[in-house]
Amino acid sequence: xxxxxxxVWHEVSDYLDGEVGVELRAAxxxxxxxxxxxxxxxxxxxxxxSLYGDERMVEAPLGFSYRLQRRLEExxxxxRRTFFGWAVAAAAxxxxxGSFEAARSYGLGRTPRSAHxxxxxxxxxxxxxxxxxxxxxxxxxxxxxxxxxxxxRPVAAQEAQREGYVPCVRCMKQYLS
Amino acid sequence: xxxxxxxLGHPARQTSExxxxxxxxxxxxxxxxxxxxxxxxxxxxxxFAILRNTADAEDAAQEAILKAFKHIRQFREEARFSTWxxxxxxxxxxxxxxxxxxxxxxxxxxxxxxxxVYTPRDFADWREIPSEALERKEIREKLAEALASLGEIYRxxxxxxxxxxxxxxxxxxxxxxxxxxxxxRLLRARLMLRDLLAPGLGGPWMSRLSFEKGAKPW
Numbered sequence: 001x002x003x004x005x006x007x008v009w010h011e012v013s014d015y016l017d018g019e020v021g022v023e024l025r026a027a028x029x030x031x032x033x034x035x036x037x038x039x040x041x042x043x044x045x046x047x048x049x050s051l052y053g054d055e056r057m058v059e060a061p062l063g064f065s066y067r068l069q070r071r072l073e074e075x076x077x078x079x080r081r082t083f084f085g086w087a088v089a090a091a092a093x094x095x096x097x098g099s100f101e102a103a104r105s106y107g108l109g110r111t112p113r114s115a116h117x118x119x120x121x122x123x124x125x126x127x128x129x130x131x132x133x134x135x136x137x138x139x140x141x142x143x144x145x146x147x148x149x150x151x152x153r154p155v156a157a158q159e160a161q162r163e164g165y166v167p168c169v170r171c172m173k174q175y176l177s
Numbered sequence: 178x179x180x181x182x183x184x185l186g187h188p189a190r191q192t193s194e195x196x197x198x199x200x201x202x203x204x205x206x207x208x209x210x211x212x213x214x215x216x217x218x219x220x221x222x223x224x225f226a227i228l229r230n231t232a233d234a235e236d237a238a239q240e241a242i243l244k245a246f247k248h249i250r251q252f253r254e255e256a257r258f259s260t261w262x263x264x265x266x267x268x269x270x271x272x273x274x275x276x277x278x279x280x281x282x283x284x285x286x287x288x289x290x291x292x293x294v295y296t297p298r299d300f301a302d303w304r305e306i307p308s309e310a311l312e313r314k315e316i317r318e319k320l321a322e323a324l325a326s327l328g329e330i331y332r333x334x335x336x337x338x339x340x341x342x343x344x345x346x347x348x349x350x351x352x353x354x355x356x357x358x359x360x361x362r363l364l365r366a367r368l369m370l371r372d373l374l375a376p377g378l379g380g381p382w383m384s385r386l387s388f389e390k391g392a393k394p395w
Contacts, residue, residue, distance in 0.1 A: 009296070014360060016367075017345070019210070041304055047371070048367055051320060057311065058221075058222040059218065059222070064217070064221060065217060065237070069210055071243065075247075076246070
């Protein structure tokens with residue numbers, strides 16, 4: 001069996017997937033050995049398959065897992081808001097209202113983790129940022145000042161500030177006065 | 178058709194996954210996130226490939242995962258859990274696309290003559306691209322752009338087969354087309370992507386990358 005270039009173009013994808021018969025494969029191998037154009041085509045296609053097949057091509061937006069988990073929680077416990085639940089929620093509202101004044105004079109919810117860092121100005125409360133347990137600051141994805149990449153946790157900026165994190169001087173500098 | 182080269186077929190994972198499925202079915206709902214966690218990014222990217230918009234894709238992906246949770250009793254244990262999840266995501270995304278009448282705005286290349294002969298462009302040798310190139314956002318964006326420019330029918334097949342690592346049969350079943358169509362569209366998609374990327378990846382982008390090496394991103 002002998003194949004020409006056009007036949008190779010037609011079968012090259014199946015060839016790559018191991019979906020061609022023994023005889024055709026042998027004929028294609030022979031053609032590919034001799035034909036520079038077709039072997040370059042095969043190499044290019046191999047490149048395409050391996051690049052797109054890489055795990056790193058599959059990305060989700062920052063905070064996706066966090067938002068997903070919250071949505072799952074809301075949906076997996078739809079019956080939890082019983083009378084007791086509502087009573088707790090009502091009590092919490094009273095407490096929150098009462099603590100508002102105290103919180104205002106205190107600034108952030110907790111003492112900042114770093115005595116030297118500045119608290120941020122006008123950080124959008126919903127901005128998704130990254131924090132890690134040993135850190136003092138919150139970051140944007142890809143910031144070179146993130147030291148502990150393994151334990152990163154996405155969280156809303158508001159929440160990060162409540163936990164005492166302050167804006168990173170490098171990647172969040174627009175929020176520092 | 179050999180099993181795809183993902184770690185999904187690993188026996189240890191299969192056991193623990195089957196165990197998780199059973200426990201979620203038996204009412205341990207909190208374990209569901211544990212079950213889908215390895216696949217959440219894949220679910221998102223499947224939805225994104227169809228909707229091509231981050232907000233819509235996120236919404237469709239989350240909705241698909243919620244549906245999987247609600248209908249976990251319908252999951253047949255002989256199937257791969259990841260494939261089942263991806264199928265739900267593809268259906269969800271396609272349903273939303275229809276609702277938005279986005280198909281009216283699809284490029285003309287979407288209604289092609291599938292049987293037509295496609296002649297690949299002639300390129301000099303495309304040297305092998307090191308996978309480290311994917312560390313560069315710029316390269317990932319070029320690849321995503323090229324993929325987004327493909328017609329719908331090619332993009333769907335390519336994403337399921339080459340990015341989600343579904344088998345040809347699973348891809349056919351998910352999209353409701355024949356295995357022969359999967360193969361034809363896959364060939365075309367791979368050829369088109371190669372034609373789109375070869376001039377850049379074979380030369381200018383890569384040399385510019387080495388030139389920029391060491392440059393700070395800010």
